[in-house]
Amino acid sequence: MADSPSGKVVERKRHSTVVGFLIRLVKEKPLGTVGGIITLLLLLTGIFADFLAPYPYHKLLGDTLAVPSAQYWMGTDFMGRDLLSRVIFGARISVIVGLVATTLAALVATSIGIVSGYIGGKFDLLVQRSVDAVMCLPHLILLIFVISIIGPGLWQVIIVLGVLWGIGGSRIVRSATISIKENVYVEAAKAIGCPTTRILTRHILPNIMAPIIVWASTVVPGVILVEASLSFLGFGIPPPTPSWGSMLSGSARKNMFLSQWPIIWPGLALATVVYGVNMFGDAVRDILDPRMRGGTGRYGAKARKEAKVKK
């Protein structure tokens, strides 16, 4: 930033942070912008599913396995339910899982990581070995195992996904905490007799928020995809609630040679959303984190041009 023309800096200061961020997103990250639009559409679809869906998701319309038409934009499934409506309500499940499970994961990761990193010593060693052990079981295996014990359902899935991703993310929070706690201001806080809880929440937490947010942005598409996988295997959200994963299994799968529309749409929706959220998250990370600059994408091209000029 030091060598950028001063006019640009002044121009940037005129905007609020959000507007400035959006301008940079559109200018520098076209794919990220597309991802952002997909993410926004997903959010709106999830929130306003009741208004957007032409039919209730469980209503039997009489026409079974209809092909897409003006009446049923995506066709109907084996039971004669409108696929478009089911895909729209499926978006709501993805939004809920993506947001709530990620928030829970962030809470779990922060509490485990910050305490483990700050206390250190034998406690830290014990916690870290336990985290290693949980992480060395393949996620899907552990998830199926736990869901089979506590039973399927939206909230069960959210809690299990949130806790598991939280345990994994605690490593990132821990290493951030360890690097922060050596700072002099933490020492000073200790010296003036700050209680530990205050040090953790007021001195360390604000300083490790950046890596937590960056990590959380990668969790969202991950949990959406894994919820769909679990529902596909029958360990996620039970029917008749339409989850994109469960829409691909069950009767749609049994009749997949009769009609392909029921297995095409939910997968397409899922792939688009995971793509969009991934791209948006990547772009946001690149823009927010100056260390990520250089090396890849458009920044790479810029760096190369600068290098050529210097030569």
Next chain:
Amino acid sequence: MRNYIIRRLLLMIPTLFIVSLVIFLLIRLIPGSIVDAMIGQQEAISGGGIQVDRATVEKALGLDVPMLTQYGRWMGGIIMHGDLGNSLWRDTSVLEELAARWPVTVELGLLGLIIGQLIALPIGVYSALRQDTWGDYVSRSFAIACIAIPGFWVGTLIVVFPSLWWGYSPPLILIPFTEDPIGNLQMFILPAIVLGMAMAGETMRMTRTMMLEVLRQDYIRTAWAKGLRERVVVVRHALKNALIPVITIVGLWMPVMIGGTVIIEQIFNLPGVGRLFLDATLLRDYPVVSGVAFVFGFGMVFINLIVDITYGFLDPRVHYR
């Protein structure tokens, strides 16, 4: 090197101990109602032919003795005779079930890994060498598509559309590699591609990023200045150095891939360990479930060791002490 491997093998013991504890405690979390459900389910399956009483089930699950004894019994069985317990409903031991099925999963996993890397590395390198060209954009979009498209969806489409269009359907009965290698590979190639896809996307991105970084290093300029051919510069000087973080990514993605075998085996009807796990879970056959979970954990710890040893082959600066 040998000392390092021995030390790592010894370090596996505490990790596996905690893994076994996690699995054990999960089984203990089974509420009493599940035992009733298991009994009901079993009687329903056998059509009332088999009368199962609560005590039998609790004994088979090992719920009839104090917890510490239960754990000691389970762990003792594993350590002393490699015994993982017996299936609740079938007249076999978990070990027998595993023995029949592990080759399928290992073959699927290995093929997935190999095919994934065979796709990912060349495209990643190409993408870095032609940075910001159309080829690069197409490769990068392909990489992200690989990550975003769910394997279970592609798998389903691969089962459906070829059979509709060309009347091709994957064989339903397992062909052993020893009997018909080509038939066996034909059977595994599509599932393996689907399984390796997500990891390939991630590896492609990492390869590209690392290659871009390495290609700007001074020693690459030196290599060019010496008049080396492009192939030598790219493969021997650049790629070898770029691969180390790529191996890390591969290591991080292994659990995802191993978990993915459960889905892929289900879709393509392959009788592997993943299928065993899923079937056992649906039947609530918890000795099998915990046994398979433990073996998966064991496999992962072992794979992590192999990943760490691989660094040494690629990077002469890495010394194992």
